[in-house]
Each structure stands twice: as structure tokens, then as C-alpha cells.
Amino acid sequence: MSLRIPCPTCGDRSVHEFVHGEIRRVPDHLTDPDERDLDFAFHHDNEEGIVTERWFHALGCRRWFEIRRDTRTDRIVEPEES
Amino acid sequence: MNEFVERQMKLTWRPPKKSYDVAIVGAGGHGLATAYYLATRHGITNVAVFERGYIGGGNSGRNTTIIRANYGIPAAVRFYQRSVDLYRGLEQETDRWLMHQQKGILWMAHSEAAVRAERMRAKLNTEFGAETEFVEPRQVRELCPQLDIEGGGRWPVLGASYHPQGATARHDRVVWALAEGAMQRGAHVHQNTPVEGLILDGERVAGVRTAAGDVAAGAVVSAVGGHVSRIAAMAGLRLPIRTHRLQAFVTNHYRQQFGPIVASSELFFYASQTARGEMLLGAEIDPQPSFSYRSSHDFVQDVCRRALHLLPFMANLRVLRQWTGVCDMSPDYSPIMGRTGVPGFYITTGWGTWGFKAIPAGGEQMAELIASGETPELIAPFGLDRFARDRTMADRGSAGTH
Numbered sequence: 001m002s003l004r005i006p007c008p009t010c011g012d013r014s015v016h017e018f019v020h021g022e023i024r025r026v027p028d029h030l031t032d033p034d035e036r037d038l039d040f041a042f043h044h045d046n047e048e049g050i051v052t053e054r055w056f057h058a059l060g061c062r063r064w065f066e067i068r069r070d071t072r073t074d075r076i077v078e079p080e081e082s
Numbered sequence: 083m084n085e086f087v088e089r090q091m092k093l094t095w096r097p098p099k100k101s102y103d104v105a106i107v108g109a110g111g112h113g114l115a116t117a118y119y120l121a122t123r124h125g126i127t128n129v130a131v132f133e134r135g136y137i138g139g140g141n142s143g144r145n146t147t148i149i150r151a152n153y154g155i156p157a158a159v160r161f162y163q164r165s166v167d168l169y170r171g172l173e174q175e176t177d178r179w180l181m182h183q184q185k186g187i188l189w190m191a192h193s194e195a196a197v198r199a200e201r202m203r204a205k206l207n208t209e210f211g212a213e214t215e216f217v218e219p220r221q222v223r224e225l226c227p228q229l230d231i232e233g234g235g236r237w238p239v240l241g242a243s244y245h246p247q248g249a250t251a252r253h254d255r256v257v258w259a260l261a262e263g264a265m266q267r268g269a270h271v272h273q274n275t276p277v278e279g280l281i282l283d284g285e286r287v288a289g290v291r292t293a294a295g296d297v298a299a300g301a302v303v304s305a306v307g308g309h310v311s312r313i314a315a316m317a318g319l320r321l322p323i324r325t326h327r328l329q330a331f332v333t334n335h336y337r338q339q340f341g342p343i344v345a346s347s348e349l350f351f352y353a354s355q356t357a358r359g360e361m362l363l364g365a366e367i368d369p370q371p372s373f374s375y376r377s378s379h380d381f382v383q384d385v386c387r388r389a390l391h392l393l394p395f396m397a398n399l400r401v402l403r404q405w406t407g408v409c410d411m412s413p414d415y416s417p418i419m420g421r422t423g424v425p426g427f428y429i430t431t432g433w434g435t436w437g438f439k440a441i442p443a444g445g446e447q448m449a450e451l452i453a454s455g456e457t458p459e460l461i462a463p464f465g466l467d468r469f470a471r472d473r474t475m476a477d478r479g480s481a482g483t484h
Contacts, residue, residue: 002380003370016380020370027320034470041410042413042469046311048373071325074374 003074007050009061021064050077087254091262096270104452105299107277107313109133110142111257111438112430113305114271115445116452117264122175124444127268131261132292132301134276137255141307144407145438146330146364147253148343148354150187150211152203152245154480158416159210164460165443166212166247172442178259180251182356187248187343188217188225188253190392192237199479200243207245214245214305226342234391237349248343250354253438260445270447280316280427287317287427301452303428308373308408309312310431317424321431322469323410326367327374328435329381330407332360333399347479349388354470361399363389367409367435377404400470409434416475419448420457420465428452429466 003015015065045051050070057063068077087093104120106113109131116446120126133139149169151162173180191197200216207214224243231239261271272294281289289298304313314321336359345352351365365385382401390397393441412418412432417429417440430448433440447461457465463475 002378014380015370022324022371032461038470042321043320044311044371046321046324046371048309048312051371053370065122071371072373074372074376 005055006067006076007055007057007060007063008065009063011058013057013060017057017059019056019058022051023053023066048072084120085310087258090287091258092266093262093271094265095273097299098270098272098275098292101289101298102270103128103300104130104303105297105301106131106303106305108140108304108306109137109257109261109271109273110140110305110307111138111253111260111441112307112433112444112448113303114257114264115441116258116267116305116430116448117271117445118304119446119449120262120453121264121267121269123449126449126453129264129269130297131264131269131271132275132277132290133271133273137261137271138254139438141407141409141433142253142257144330145253146352146354146404147250147364147438148352149249149439150186150245150252150343151216151247152187152189152207152480153204153212154203154477155416155475156206156210156444157475158477158480159212160205161443161460161464162439163210163212164446165440166249168442168446169249169251169390172256172259176259176263178255178262180255180259182249182251183357184247184249185342186225186244187345188222188242188248190222190239190242190344190346192233192240192346192348194240197241199347200241203480204243207243212245213247214243217244218240226344226393228338228340229344229392230394234394237346237391239392250343252357256441260441277313280313282317285423288400301426301428303430303448303452305430305448307410307431307433307437310410310429312350314422314429317422317427319422319424321466322413322418323431324371325373325408326370326411327372328364328367328407328409329377329404330362330364331382331385331404332356332362332402333396334402335359336361336395336399339434344392346392347389351385351389353389353393360402361393361396367411373408375406375408377406381463414474414476415467415478417444418466419461420442420451422466
């Protein structure tokens with residue numbers, strides 16, 4: 001079974017209908033503007049664990065929404081789970 | 083590692099020492115090749131390779147074993163050609179049968195734009211040392227009679243670039259031979275010994291913290307595949323890496339001999355025949371980052387649908403096995419090798435979907451860097467600092483599939 005993404009408008013749909021969007025965050029401890037630019041342009045958290053990410057339902061309602069997913073297992077984390 | 087291998091290979095397991103000249107994290111192809119070339123080319127044998135699982139159990143055991151040098155930028159063509167050359171001599175050098183087989187690779191074009199791209203690839207490859215020629219559909223048919231040159235009517239083969247030095251080898255034999263060669267000369271390999279942290283001495287990385295205790299080292303090399311961001315974070319580094327899943331599968335035995343490796347950038351798949359006669363198919367990475375080894379039925383369905391345009395005989399085969407590896411993707415689809423800016427800490431990563439073919443050259447060049455202290459010319463363009471210097475090595479066109 002492939003990954004299914006819960007679209008708040010359309011319900012659970014195959015991952016192939018979506019475009020993945022990463023939420024980029026430059027760490028606060030970087031203060032030098034050049035370092036911040038470099039980090040924003042190229043670096044990634046590449047987190048092994050639960051990440052908050054955006055998905056665009058390209059072949060559906062064409063809306064962006066946020067979900068949380070565990071990158072170690074691809075499990076979608078329900079909003080009520082902390 | 084299974085009993086058969088333990089009996090066949092001269093592997094000597096020793097307990098970890100308190101300190102080494104070089105500590106390598108990750109006993110996959112790249113880590114072991116670095117240890118092997120440090121020992122054979124530079125006489126540096128006070129080396130330990132730490133592995134959280136067993137040797138070759140990560141991406142070295144999850145790839146599609148393709149060896150080729152027909153890349154899209156001069157620096158990459160030179161580097162991968164070095165690897166192709168080293169692979170050709172590796173059986174003799176290690177005195178182990180690696181099932182290395184030169185079969186040639188055909189990269190098909192189904193549109194005028196792709197014909198131009200393949201003509202350009204052939205010219206560029208040949209210019210920089212990787213023999214490649216553009217071949218017409220008639221020659222494609224001679225090289226691979228099983229291909230449907232009409233592409234089912236929708237994907238006609240208008241030509242292809244042909245890289246005769248394209249080859250495959252048995253992935254686990256390669257890592258075992260490198261491990262054996264390094265261990266026989268005195269290097270240590272520690273399986274089931276995850277690196278849990280790095281020992282920092284001021285700015286400098288001075289060793290590794292492992293499940294078996296702290297180990298001091300003059301140089302620490304991360305040759306990790308799939309979890310490199312975590313290792314780099316231990317040295318306070320953020321990397322231009324995202325980790326994605328890549329799947330592949332094999333069919334049951336195909337009775338005819340299928341000669342070359344075939345690939346299509348427009349249909350996003352490639353195929354070759356294994357030594358057991360299975361058809362081995364691979365494609366693109368999954369678009370979202372993930373560390374999960376889970377495979378999906380969608381993948382098989384999708385790749386079969388595309389592959390059947392060119393390989394209609396596959397309709398009569400059955401899928402036998404499917405697997406997944408996790409690939410460290412760099413933003414420019416080129417590897418990252420060399421110093422990191424943190425003293426004592428070296429990195430070889432960004433091996434994305436093209437790590438297996440680079441094992442010998444990657445190991446050789448990293449070993450030379452560590453031994454001599456100078457970054458060899460062949461890998462100088464692939465340093466981590468290229469992103470800050472605005473010198474990215476964009477090569478997606480040739481690296482995107484395998």
C-alpha cells in the first residue's frame with residue numbers, strides 16, 4: 001500500500017496526487033546574514049522523526065495544507081497526538 | 083553476515099582499541115573502500131570502520147549495481163571514469179570474483195529534444211575520457227534485439243547514446259572483498275557498533291563515541307548512507323542533504339540473454355539482467371523525504387507500465403522481490419566529498435542514487451586526501467564548500483535515474 005495523504009478537503013488520497021512542500025527554517029543561532037542565506041538556500045533539517053510539512057493537492061482541490069508525518073515510518077501523525 | 087561468507091572470506095574480527103589514526107563511520111562500500119585504499123595505497127592500517135548493523139547492509143546492499151561514467155559535467159565524467167577503471171582491475175587486485183561484467187549501457191531517446199541531449203552526452207563523455215557514441219535505431223536493435231524499437235507506438239526509439247564500458251558487479255562481493263583486503267592488512271571493522279556521538283576537542287573532532295566505548299582518532303570520516311545529517315549534526319554541521327527512498331525490483335528468470343543495460347530518461351526507468359537471469363528494474367526516488375525502508379505496490383505498477391512500452395516481453399514475467407534504500411540527495415545531484423570546515427572531520431556523502439558505481443574512486447580519493455592532507459584534483463570540485471562559493475555541480479540530467 002502506498003502512502004496516503006489526508007487532505008482536509010478531499011479525505012485520504014494516494015500520495016501521487018500531491019506535491020510535497022518542505023517548511024524551511026533557518027536556525028536562530030545563525031546570525032551572520034551570509035550564513036543565513038546559505039542555510040536557507042541549501043541546508044535542510046532532514047529530520048528523522050516527526051516533521052511538519054506542507055502538501056499541495058495538485059490533482060484534487062488544489063489547496064495547500066499542513067500535516068505531520070514520521071519520516072522513519074511514513075506514519076501520518078493525527079493532529080490530536082502531541 | 084552469513085556463515086557462508088565467514089567461511090569463504092578471510093575476515094578477522096578484533097575488539098575495538100582505545101585509539102586509531104582514522105575512524106570511519108559506516109562499513110558500506112565507501113567506508114570500506116576508504117579503509118582498503120588507506121591500507122593498500124598508503125600503508126595506513128591503524129584504521130577502524132564502525133558499522134551499526136552488518137557490513138554492506140545499508141545502501142550497499144540495496145542498489146542496482148550499475149557501473150558507468152556517462153555523466154553530464156566534465157568533473158563528474160572524469161571522476162566516474164576513474165571508478166570504472168578501478169572496478170575493471172578490482173577482481174585481479176583483490177583476487178576475488180566480483181562478478182564484474184561489462185555489458186554496455188544504452189540510453190534511449192524518444193523525442194527530438196532527447197536525441198539532441200544524447201548526442202551532446204556522447205560528445206561530452208568522449209571528450210572527457212568516457213567512451214560514448216550516438217547510435218541509430220538500427221544499431222540499437224542489434225545491440226538489444228528484445229527492445230521494441232517502436233516503443234509500443236508511443237515511445238519510439240529515435241536513437242541512443244551507447245557507453246560500452248557500462249557494467250555491473252555483485253554488490254555484496256564488492257564490499258566483502260574490500261573488507262577482506264582492509265582487514266588482512268590490519269584495519270579493524272566493528273559491526274553492531276553504532277556511533278552515538280563524536281568526541282570534540284574544542285573545534286576539532288577527535289574521535290567517536292560508540293556503543294562499545296569512546297575511541298580517539300586522528301581523523302574521523304563519515305561514510306554513512308541514509309543518516310548522514312545525524313552524524314554531521316554531532317559535529318555541529320548542517321548539510322545540503324535530503325534523504326529520499328529509492329525502490330527497485332527483480333522479476334523471475336528470463337530465459338533469453340538480455341545484453342546491455344537499457345535506460346530511458348523520458349520513461350524514467352532502467353533495466354538490466356542479473357547473473358541469475360532476473361530482470362532488474364529501477365527508477366526515480368520518491369518525491370518526499372523519508373527514511374522508511376517500506377516498498378510500495380504503486381512503484382512496481384508504475385515502473386512496469388512504463389517499461390512495457392520498450393520491453394513488452396516483460397508482460398510474461400512475474401515480480402519476485404522488491405526492496406528500498408534511502409538516498410542522500412544533494413541539491414545539485416552531485417556527490418559531496420572532502421573536508422567539512424570542522425578540523426579532523428571528513429565527509430563522503432550525497433551519493434544519492436549513484437553511490438555503487440563510485441565506490442572504488444570515492445574510497446581511493448578520500449584515502450588520498452586523508453593520507454596526504456591535500457584534496458586530490460579529481461574530487462576538488464565536489465567539496466562541501468562549493469555551495470557557499472556558488473560553484474554547484476548541477477548534473478541532474480545524468481544522475482536522476484540511477
